[in-house]
Amino acid sequence: xxxxxxxxxxxxxxxxxxxxxxxxxxxxxxxxxxxxxxxxxxxxxxxxxxxxxxxxxxxxxxxxxxxxxxxxxxxxxxxxxxxxxxxxxxxxxxxxxxxxxxxxxxxxxxxxxxxxxxxxxxxxxxxxxxxxxxxxxxxxxxxxxxxxxxxxxxxxxxxxxxxxxxxxxxxxxxxxxxxxxxxxxxxxxxxxxxxxxxxxxxxxxxxxxxxxxxxxxxxxxxxxxxxxxxxxxxxxxxxxxxxxxxxxxxxxxxxxxxxxxxxxxxxxxxxxxxxxxxxxxxxxxxxxxxxxxxxxxxxxxxxxxxxxxxxxxxxxxxxxxxxxxxxxxxxxxxxxxxxxxxxxxxxxxxxxxxxxxxxxxxxxxxxxxxxxxxxxxxxxxxxxxxxxxxxxxxxxxxxxxxxxxxxxxxxxxxxxxxxxxxxxxxxxxxxxxxxxxxxxxxxxxxxxxxxxxxxxxxxxxxxxxxxxxxxxxxxxxxxxxxxxxxxxxx
Ligand code: BES
Ligand code: ZN
Ligand code: ZN
Numbered sequence: 145x146x147x148x149x150x151x152x153x154x155x156x157x158x159x160x161x162x163x164x165x166x167x168x169x170x171x172x173x174x175x176x177x178x179x180x181x182x183x184x185x186x187x188x189x190x191x192x193x194x195x196x197x198x199x200x201x202x203x204x205x206x207x208x209x210x211x212x213x214x215x216x217x218x219x220x221x222x223x224x225x226x227x228x229x230x231x232x233x234x235x236x237x238x239x240x241x242x243x244x245x246x247x248x249x250x251x252x253x254x255x256x257x258x259x260x261x262x263x264x265x266x267x268x269x270x271x272x273x274x275x276x277x278x279x280x281x282x283x284x285x286x287x288x289x290x291x292x293x294x295x296x297x298x299x300x301x302x303x304x305x306x307x308x309x310x311x312x313x314x315x316x317x318x319x320x321x322x323x324x325x326x327x328x329x330x331x332x333x334x335x336x337x338x339x340x341x342x343x344x345x346x347x348x349x350x351x352x353x354x355x356x357x358x359x360x361x362x363x364x365x366x367x368x369x370x371x372x373x374x375x376x377x378x379x380x381x382x383x384x385x386x387x388x389x390x391x392x393x394x395x396x397x398x399x400x401x402x403x404x405x406x407x408x409x410x411x412x413x414x415x416x417x418x419x420x421x422x423x424x425x426x427x428x429x430x431x432x433x434x435x436x437x438x439x440x441x442x443x444x445x446x447x448x449x450x451x452x453x454x455x456x457x458x459x460x461x462x463x464x465x466x467x468x469x470x471x472x473x474x475x476x477x478x479x480x481x482x483x484x485x486x487x488x489x490x491x492x493x494x495x496x497x498x499x500x501x502x503x504x505x506x507x508x509x510x511x512x513x514x515x516x517x518x519x520x521x522x523x524x525x526x527x528x529x530x531x532x533x534x535x536x537x538x539x540x541x542x543x544x545x546x547x548x549x550x551x552x553x554x555x556x557x558x559x560x561x562x563x564x565x566x567x568x569x570x571x572x573x574x575x576x577x578x579x580x581x582x583x584x585x586x587x588x589x590x591x592x593x594x595x596x597x598x599x600x601x602x603x604x605x606x607x608x609x610x611x612x613x614x615x616x617x618x619x620x621x622x623x624x625x626x627x628x629x630x631x632x633x634x
Contacts, residue, residue, distance in 0.1 A: 145309040146268060149287035152260045152296040156183055157289070161213030162246035166238045168221035168253070169193065170200045179221055181251040182291050187211060193218065202230075203237035203611075217242055226253060228262045229536035229611075235263040236270020236612035243283070250290045257294040261304045262536075264290055268308030269612035269619075274319045303433060307626060310429040311619035317421040318603070318617035322397035322414040327365065327373040327445035330396060330417065334375050334424060334443070342381075342431045348374040358488075359462040360480035363471065365446035367401055367454025372446035374484070377424065379431045384438035386632040389494040390427065390625065391485035393478045393501035394420025394445035401448045401474030402456055409505075415617065416478070418603040419500035420445060426625040433626070437633040442489055444481035448474070460557045464488055465581055470554045473562035478503045479574055480561060483581040490583055490592055496524055497582060497594045498628065500621060506570030508601035515540045516602045516621055519575040520595035528595045531627035537620065539597070545569070548576045571598055597621055 157163065168179030176193040178185060187210060197206045202222035210216045219238055222230065235250065242248060248267065254260045267288050276283065317325065317333075325333075331347045338345050350371045353362050358374055365372025395416035399405060405413070420443040427441040455461070459471045461480070465487035469480065478501050489497045507517050518528050518539045525541055532539040551573060554560040559580055563573060575596050582594045602620045605613050613620075 146305060148268070148285055150264050150301050150305055151287070152257070152264070152290045152292050152294070152301060154291065154293050156291070157247075157249060159210055159212040159214035164207075164215045164217050164242055164245045164248055165210065166217045166219055166242075166248065166250045166252065168226070168234070169198050169218045170221050170223065173199065176200060178218070180253050183249070183251050185216070188216065203233065205237065205241045215245070221252070226259075228258060231259055231262040232266030232269065232536060233611035235266025239267040239271035239288075240609060246284050247287045247289070248285065250288070254290065254292045254294060257296045257300065260290045260292040260294055260296050261300055264288060264301065265304040265308050266612045268305065269311055270609075270614070272312045272315055272614050274316065274616060306429050306432045307623050310425040310626075311622050314418070314421045314425045314619040314622055315614065315617040318415055318418050320414075322447075325414070325417070326370040326396045326447055327394070328370060330394065330420070330443070330445050331373040331375050334377065338377070338428070341428065343377050343379045343427060346376040348376070357462065357464050358484040359464065360469070360484040361444055361446055363455045363459065363461040364395070364401070364448050364477040364480050367451040368447040368449040370447050375443040375445060377427050377441040377443070379427050379439045381434065381436050381438065383436040385436055386496070387438040387440070387492065387494040388629055388632055389489035389492060389497045390423035390439065390441040391482060391489050391497065391499040392420035392423035392441065392443050393417070393482055393499070393503065394443045395478060395481070396445065396447050398448045398475070398477065399450060401477060402450050402454050403474040404450050405475060412604060412606075415604045416502050417445070418502050418599060418617065422500045422619070422622050422625065426622050426629075429622070429626050430629045435629050435633040437629050439629060440489065440492060440494065442485040444485040446477070446481055448477045463581060465490070467559065467580060468557035470557040470560045472560045472564050476562040476574070479577045482578055486578060486581040490581070493592075495593065495632065496527065496628070497592060498524070498528065498597065498625065499578065500597045500599060500625070502600040502603050503598045504571045504574045504600055506567065506574075507598040510542070510571055511540055511601055513601045513605070514538055517542045517571055517598040518595055519544050519572070519598070521591060521593050524593040524595035527628055527631060528597070528624060531631060532621075532624040535623040535627045537624045539621075539624070542572060542575070544575045544579060545572060548573050552577060574598070
């Protein structure tokens with residue numbers, strides 16, 4: 145977790161070298177004004193801000209010398225009122241652009257204590273760079289302070305630190321090259337990192353997976369020289385009110401298997417373990433926050449490779465819950481590993497199951513790269529939507545049309561994993577497939593509250609950084625999951 149000192153304070157610091165004050169700029173070019181602030185800006189009064197290159201364009205930033213070696217960073221605050229998410233974005237843009245300072249002071253308007261911590265959270269999220277844990281790339285930044293009259297409790301500040309650190313750790317795992325991060329090494333990272341934490345970890349190797357009838361994970365992993373793993377992580381606080389189960393797709397590299405992907409579509413498939421990284425870091429964040437909610441996370445880890453031992457199209461496999469699947473497309477592998485994970489989670493009869501997966505290219509086609517899709521039972525979808533809204537994350541409710549189930553009919557098994565020759569509603573069809581593995585038994589007892597998050601469009605940002613989203617792995621929906629858990633602990 146980051147060691148940067150974080151605070152919200154009303155105390156104006158003494159100006160000195162190494163510190164920067166971030167001030168908001170609004171207005172038209174000929175009439176730029178500084179947003180209400182508290183530090184002394186007399187030295188700026190005589191200056192033509194427009195001539196200095198300052199602008200109200202959201203996130204634009206210029207530096208102007210202040211007193212005693214301190215620096216003013218004038219950041220464009222746009223033309224609308226600063227809400228929680230725009231404060232996160234300004235915090236992030238400033239942190240990204242103000243490399244090299246020891247102390248950053250945000251002097252932006254904040255209406256309440258939540259505004260103040262959003263700026264902190266944004267700064268931590270925006271300051272992320274891949275590999276920053278390496279010593280050589282160490283940043284000089286020692287403290288971030290938000291100047292505000294609103295008093296913010298220590299635990300609220302710590303919550304921001306925990307959330308941002310967890311998102312950044314998801315990013316770090318996902319950005320790791322696939323020759324370094326594979327099922328066994330991922331499982332070892334989990335075992336090592338959680339040694340002193342308030343969670344227990346069970347790692348199922350191939351033998352245990354066979355004994356436990358995890359036929360989906362085994363079938364996907366059997367083409368790889370690197371065997372699959374299922375990692376189960378449990379957080380069981382004494383005063384738990386509810387039980388949340390999280391299931392993550394953890395394909396450490398997706399070649400497509402025998403239904404191999406074309407070269408251009410294969411690049412980037414190291415991101416296919418984002419769901420597992422997300423449910424891993426989410427449970428650690430929930431445990432660090434000591435929320436009174438029981439959580440069980442399942443990381444379904446496999447490498448999808450083509451080889452002489454790989455699963456073939458037309459193979460019939462058996463999932464943990466006893467249902468058989470005819471594999472028609474080995475590239476639709478995520479739903480096979482999730483089927484095992486959802487079956488196992490259902491056995492615990494939790495109050496809510498959420499799965500997270502970079503499941504379908506169709507998600508990106510339908511919703512683009514900023515909205516994650518959510519499907520599932522009405523109550524679970526509402527809980528996710530509310531939590532996402534609260535976190536400033538974008539999700540969009542998509543349907544699970546019952547009539548689509550017939551497209552997965554096959555003569556040789558209970559269900560097929562894909563519809564060959566049709567891409568219609570690909571994201572929805574994947575959700576319809578998953579639904580078959582939610583609920584405890586083959587006969588299907590009660591309706592288990594369940595939400596499926598398809599983050600194939602949002603997990604990776606191929607373009608330039610924006611807001612608090614860096615290039616590469618985004619760490620999307622982690623904050624939403626933690627917010628769901630917070631909702632369940634009230
Ligand atoms: N991992 C991919 C989905 C994906 C695509 C994620 C692009 C991120 C970016 C998944 O395993 C896959 O290949 N899905 C197939 C399903 C199809 C064969 C039914 C797809 O989307 O084409
Ligand atoms: Zn695939
Ligand atoms: Zn995949």
